[in-house]
Amino acid sequence: MTIEEPEIKQYTLSILVRNHAGVLSHVAGLFTRRGYNIESITAGITERSDITRITIVVTGDNKIVEQVLKQCQKLVDVIKVTSLKYNESVTRELAIISVKAQPENRSRIIEIAGVFNANVVDMAEDALILEAVGNARHINSIIQLLSPFGIEDIARTGVAALAYRSRIAPIN
Amino acid sequence: MKLKGADIVIESLKFHGVDLVFGYPGGTIMPVYDALYRAGFKHILARHEQGAAHAADGYARATGKTGVVIATSGPGATNLVTGLMTAYMDSVPLIAITGQVATSSIGTDAFQEADIYGITIPITKYNYLVKDVDRLAETFAEAFYIARSGRPGPVLIDIPKDVQLAMADYAPVAEADIPLLRYTPKPVYDFEAQLDQLVELIRQAERPLLYVGGGATTSGASEAVQRLARMADIPVGHTLAGLGVFPGDDPLSVGMVGMHGGRYANEAISGADLLIAAGARFDDRVTGKISEFAKRAKIVHIEIDPAEVGKIVPTDLAIIGDLKQVLERLLVKLEPVSLDRHERWRGQIADWQAQYPLVRAESATTIKPQAVIQTIAELTRGEAIITTGVGQHQMWAAMFSDHRHPRHFISSGGLGTMGFCIPSGIGAQLGRPDKLVVTITGDGSFQMNIQELATAAYYNIPVKIIILNNGYLGMVRQWQELFFEHRYSATDLEDGNPDFVMVSKGFGVEAFRVTRPSELRATLEKAFAYPGPVVVDCRVEKEENVFPMIPSGGTVNDTIGS
Numbered sequence: 001m002t003i004e005e006p007e008i009k010q011y012t013l014s015i016l017v018r019n020h021a022g023v024l025s026h027v028a029g030l031f032t033r034r035g036y037n038i039e040s041i042t043a044g045i046t047e048r049s050d051i052t053r054i055t056i057v058v059t060g061d062n063k064i065v066e067q068v069l070k071q072c073q074k075l076v077d078v079i080k081v082t083s084l085k086y087n088e089s090v091t092r093e094l095a096i097i098s099v100k101a102q103p104e105n106r107s108r109i110i111e112i113a114g115v116f117n118a119n120v121v122d123m124a125e126d127a128l129i130l131e132a133v134g135n136a137r138h139i140n141s142i143i144q145l146l147s148p149f150g151i152e153d154i155a156r157t158g159v160a161a162l163a164y165r166s167r168i169a170p171i172n
Numbered sequence: 173m174k175l176k177g178a179d180i181v182i183e184s185l186k187f188h189g190v191d192l193v194f195g196y197p198g199g200t201i202m203p204v205y206d207a208l209y210r211a212g213f214k215h216i217l218a219r220h221e222q223g224a225a226h227a228a229d230g231y232a233r234a235t236g237k238t239g240v241v242i243a244t245s246g247p248g249a250t251n252l253v254t255g256l257m258t259a260y261m262d263s264v265p266l267i268a269i270t271g272q273v274a275t276s277s278i279g280t281d282a283f284q285e286a287d288i289y290g291i292t293i294p295i296t297k298y299n300y301l302v303k304d305v306d307r308l309a310e311t312f313a314e315a316f317y318i319a320r321s322g323r324p325g326p327v328l329i330d331i332p333k334d335v336q337l338a339m340a341d342y343a344p345v346a347e348a349d350i351p352l353l354r355y356t357p358k359p360v361y362d363f364e365a366q367l368d369q370l371v372e373l374i375r376q377a378e379r380p381l382l383y384v385g386g387g388a389t390t391s392g393a394s395e396a397v398q399r400l401a402r403m404a405d406i407p408v409g410h411t412l413a414g415l416g417v418f419p420g421d422d423p424l425s426v427g428m429v430g431m432h433g434g435r436y437a438n439e440a441i442s443g444a445d446l447l448i449a450a451g452a453r454f455d456d457r458v459t460g461k462i463s464e465f466a467k468r469a470k471i472v473h474i475e476i477d478p479a480e481v482g483k484i485v486p487t488d489l490a491i492i493g494d495l496k497q498v499l500e501r502l503l504v505k506l507e508p509v510s511l512d513r514h515e516r517w518r519g520q521i522a523d524w525q526a527q528y529p530l531v532r533a534e535s536a537t538t539i540k541p542q543a544v545i546q547t548i549a550e551l552t553r554g555e556a557i558i559t560t561g562v563g564q565h566q567m568w569a570a571m572f573s574d575h576r577h578p579r580h581f582i583s584s585g586g587l588g589t590m591g592f593c594i595p596s597g598i599g600a601q602l603g604r605p606d607k608l609v610v611t612i613t614g615d616g617s618f619q620m621n622i623q624e625l626a627t628a629a630y631y632n633i634p635v636k637i638i639i640l641n642n643g644y645l646g647m648v649r650q651w652q653e654l655f656f657e658h659r660y661s662a663t664d665l666e667d668g669n670p671d672f673v674m675v676s677k678g679f680g681v682e683a684f685r686v687t688r689p690s691e692l693r694a695t696l697e698k699a700f701a702y703p704g705p706v707v708v709d710c711r712v713e714k715e716e717n718v719f720p721m722i723p724s725g726g727t728v729n730d731t732i733g734s
Contacts, residue, residue, distance in 0.1 A: 022293070022299075067479070070479035073478070074478070076318055076355050
């Protein structure tokens with residue numbers, strides 16, 4: 001498995017919507033029919049049970065993302081859309097990775113997992129399941145390093161994100 | 173008050189000001205039809221759900237009210253799809269009520285089950301599947317509010333049969349009382365600063381041009397547009413949907429712009445130094461090649477839908493808001509400003525007009541399609557409501573009709589739906605019984621919802637249907653002639669066409685045929701005076717082309733036939 005670095009810029013959109021049965025279809029459908037490619041999408045309720053936060057990662061240029069934002073904003077269910085800047089937001093993804101692990105490789109794999117703060121959640125005679133949490137780069141790195149051992153299956157949650165609350169003064 | 177869901181539907185319709193609905197019954201919508209019956213509610217039975225949807229659309233466009241269409245689940249609902257999308261593309265307020273299989277059967281591929289909620293997500297402004305009868309009144313309040321506010325559009329409400337039969341407490345819910353968290357149909361941006369900029373741009377402009385679209389009709393901005401044009405001496409171009417916003421015979425009008433606009437109108441766009449787009453969306457049928465569109469002009473976009481700004485062309489100044497409201501504020505600001513007249517610019521446009529007039533085809537032996545429209549215009553003097561199908565006849569109707577009032581030219585502009593003609597004429601006539609309604613169509617479009625002749629006949633809806641019958645799918649044939657070396661693939665309808673006079677009479681609709689130019693005027697007069705629906709089969713020049721024409725993606729310099 002090879003992990004390709006995105007050539008076009010990725011944008012993380014954080015969308016607050018009214019929480020009801022069809023809302024994800026409304027939002028996801030907008031992206032499809034306007035030709036915007038969704039890299040990842042996650043959704044879950046917020047501190048208010050009537051409001052859901054959808055986090056969508058899209059690729060495209062500035063102009064496309066501006067259109068996406070406007071089209072999204074206009075959906076009746078959408079309360080607020082923000083485009084999160086990479087260095088001004090916490091972005092996290094969970095990956096569950098099943099990797100082939102013969103006894104002679106096992107300690108090497110566990111060592112890699114340790115470097116990436118990934119936990120071993122299941123162990124078979126010939127395989128391990130790891131859970132890794134981090135930003136997309138972090139997850140991509142561990143996948144790349146595990147690839148030579150033979151990855152059997154991966155389940156990734158997609159990105160969840162929030163803007164930082166703290167402000168750091170620029171370094172002179 | 174405890175009511176059945178179906179009765180809540182009727183009470184809600186009444187409460188939101190509806191006195192007429194269009195539709196077609198079927199299994200899962202029977203409780204609603206029973207409630208309509210018991211309430212004595214006025215319902216127009218179409219002969220196909222698509223016809224019912226277009227009729228509700230024509231009714232909405234002619235009156236400015238929200239049209240309502242009712243259909244059953246499954247095929248009834250899917251037959252609405254073209255009608256909903258037609259309304260969506262042209263921002264027409266419509267409520268579609270569909271029956272659905274009982275909630276316990278949803279998802280089981282039950283008889284006549286279709287996921288119309290899922291199907292209509294991309295073609296409605298919003299839609300609902302109401303699973304709880306207690307939510308019904310509130311849903312109707314939201315739906316009407318969403319359909320008619322901001323940039324209007326169709327809203328679908330899918331109601332399972334058991335919800336129609338369930339009992340609930342009913343109290344009317346006003347549009348104002350609904351909890352839509354952040355839906356802001358009338359953006360409350362402060363546009364004072366932008367207006368000051370616009371005043372300055374208008375003051376400095378030497379070659380200004382207004383470009384008005386359907387938004388001007390929707391917001392009722394016709395009078396404000398006229399005052400602005402006259403006060404600041406700005407010529408006015410129209411999109412198809414904007415026709416009638418500004419009087420076509422006014423010296424400041426340059427008519428329709430775009431692919432089949434007058435060449436002088438497109439020269440004006442190309443030569444302008446200030447283009448004010450008012451309630452228009454830079455459709456590709458208007459812009460042609462985008463990089464060349466109005467490239468000498470500063471572009472100002474006044475628009476209620478922020479997503480339209482910068483979607484197609486970059487703008488120098490955007491003002492988000494209701495057009496009428498924006499223009500009225502602008503007029504107040506312009507009042508004390510001394511503004512130049514633009515004699516040289518108007519002179520330039522007049523020169524273009526003299527150099528490239530619209531071709532007024534004439535023939536003593538064959539009926540020219542343009543001559544039919546011109547004769548209708550002479551007989552009705554801009555007072556008739558015109559509805560159309562899609563194709564050559566639509567463009568001739570747009571070019572040669574006498575446009576004097578908004579809501580008098582009703583046509584499927586965005587989606588380009590053939591067969592919009594007869595049902596939209598029926599709807600417009602029911603909405604405006606005081607008006608002569610003339611439906612202009614082609615032999616292709618006429619046959620696409622021909623079944624609605626039965627509706628016109630049954631209710632004696634006196635719409636006048638004029639067929640420009642050239643025996644071809646004319647617009648496609650024109651493109652085949654121009655761009656496919658005369659290979660007329662599947663566009664010759666002549667041999668397969670029925671006898672339209674006989675067919676119409678079979679439906680119980682009076683019908684005439686005209687084959688000679690000398691009979692044209694008298695036949696149209698006879699038709700317009702007839703106290704009921706009429707079809708006039710005009711046998712027109714077979715291979716007449718709609719000119720001028722800018723080929724798709726071209727510029728004014730690529731204009732053919734001027």
